[in-house]
Amino acid sequence: MLKSLNGRFIIWGGVIVYIFLSCTPIAKKSFNYSSELEALSRLDLLPEFRSNCIVEQISSYDKTGGNDDGFNGTYSYIRKENNKLGIADLKGPGIINRIWTPTPTNDSLEFYFDGEKNASLKICFQDLFSNRQYPFIEPICGEGVGGFYCYLPITYKKSCKIVFDGPKLEFIQIQYRNLPGKKVETYTGEFSQQDKDLLAEVNRIWADLSPAVTNYTFGKSAGVQTEEKVFTLSPGEEVSFFEMAEPGRIVGMSIDGGTSFEGLYKDVILSAKWDNEKVEAIYAPVADFFGYAYGKGAMRSILMGKQGTSNYCYLPMPFDKSASMKMIYKKREGIQQSPISVNVKVYYNSNKRNVKEEGKFYSVWRREKTPLGIFHKFAAQKGKGHYVGTIHQAQGLRPGMTLFFEGDDSTYVDNKMRLHGTGSEDYYNGGWYALLDRWDRGNSLPLHGCLDYSLPMARTGGYRFFLADKMSYEKEIYHGMEHGEVKNNFPVDYTSVGFFYAAQPLQGREEPTAELRTVYQPTEHIYFPQLMQLSLGGGVQVTNERGIRMTTQHGGVVRIMLNDVPEGKYKVLINYFEKPNGADFQVWQRQKQLSGWISTKKDKEVSKDRVHVGDINLTEQTNSVTFHVRNNNGGDQFELGLIILERMKE
DSSP states (O other), rough: OOOOOEEEEETTTTTEEEEOOOOTTTTTTOOHHHHHHHHHTTTGGBBOOOOEEEEEEEEOOOOSSSSSSSSOOOOSSSEETTTEEEEEESSSSSSEEEEEOOOOOOOEEEEETTTTTTTTTEEEEGGTTTOOOBBBBBBTTESSOOOOEEEOOEEEEEEEEEEEEESSSOOEEEEEOOOOOOOEEOOSSOOOOHHHHHHHHHHHHHHHHSSOOOGSSOOOSSOOEEEEEEEETTTTTEEEEEEEEESEEEHHHHHHEETTSSSBBBBBBEEEEEEOOOOSSSEEEEHHHHTTTTTEOOOOSSSSEEEEEEEEEOOOOSSSSSSSEEEEOOSSSOOOOOEEEEEEEEEEOOOOTTTTTEEEEEEEEEEOOTTOOOOOOEEEEEESSEEEEEEEEEESSSSSOOOOGGOOOOEEEEEEEEEEEEEEHHHTOOOTTTTTTTSSSEEEEESSSEEEEEEETTTEEEEOOOOOTEEEESEEEEEEOOOSSTTTTTOOEEEEEEEEEEESSOOOOOOOTTTTBOOOOSSSSOOGOOOHHHHHHHOEEEESSSSSEEEEEEEEEEEEOOOOOOEEEEEEEEEEBBTTBBOOEEETTTEOOOOOOOOOBBBEEEEEEEEEEEEEOOOOSOOOEEEEEEEEEBBOOOEEEEEEEOOOOO
């Protein structure tokens, strides 16, 4: 691929096509489909302030403070219109930057622009995300972690009304920007060849989850130089790896420490200061800053994450006079720590910050066992700036279902609520945690993803970045997340890193103490039927209804994997049902018998809870239990509820 300084050459159908990428800010004079599309790949524009630009959101959240955020469709529309549902009535000028739902249907969405009587954009709701209708194509529109998202910009000069032509709309979020006094060209659905080439180029960048810094070296991020430093870092030491005593900007960096940043102890800190400010602009464990999840690399977006053993970040960081970056290896008492070898590359240039038009980059690291009744804060800042990203690890302090993820995100800008979400995984463009092949696995997408998911460990996490939809504020911003279905009622351990650009430096930071740098390890683990991994043997049939129902005429076996939990010794407890057609069962760990035959045949149905059936030594090779089932005089069913592992003291 050939590249130019201010544009990109791509080969398209054997013809070299030039895509113009202006070095000047794209959002100064007018807004249109092309300029908004361009903003979805132009990371060099992230530091730019936006004045008189208000990001807001329509969503189906429960306006009473409850948890009916779309299940019944009660709050999914603003009015009924001739057997249709009016879901948005936006007064312009403005831009729709994001549409999300976990429940798309075959019904139509109708977009009425600038007061028109007939909808000029009418599309099947599913086809916003299906990759079947141009320009709503992957990966700028799609799904991947249980939620369906569309980032294709929809612009309007005066107004935009959206109507849903169907009987019921469930979960919905529509994020838009109000641009009072600005010139905006209305979306037409007609595309020049240049528009088509630009969309292809943006989709190419979004599809590149092994990104190089050259994807983003345009505009003020052009003319990049590289400083590389290889060093050994010992416990209790700190090493400076980048110093610059003149104006400029960091365009990106990569930090390769092999596997040194993995594990339960997050003792290596990344630190950065601009212009001799009193408080560090970056001060966070390397693992948390790059989106590790509970000791393992888990994030791989187009902006930052982990690729192989290298951690990368392409968020631009302009400064006025100087920049200083270092790594600090915190020493622990009573823990053996080894020196680590690090290879760091910093990509930078001498393009100074435009003080009036650009903010400096800052991040806020926070870890807390968030008190009941209190929101977890991603950021709470005074002054002028814009919020651009969140990384969030979520650990439940109560064994079992991750119900803390029922909590909604909430954003207040300049003392007014602007965005309110419908659930934590929804904020990360996901949906349906604890359902198979939805949010139940880690998965990285261009701007968002699931960091990790484990019901037995009661933990999950996500990340999301804001490009064209960065959240601007003039005086202050509060951006936070609930934990629990209502009133922050679920005990949690939250770790977050919030990213933003601001006109003023940070006033303080949290110190990552030894306790806060240690990954929390639960002592009780619950396996739920809907996510159990099964293998069958002999004459047994299995259905998954209220539990794992094993039916046999003579006898059979069912093996259940015990994944995710740490190695060690555990008590095995189970929930099951006694009932008139109950069968007998035994429990084994490979060739080791844990229990004798237990009958579940009783005259009346009874739920048996936390029945101790034996102890196991769980390792990577012995991480399963096997249920042997036999018919008991016509009793042909054994119905298993939960499996609970309770860690034993060594």
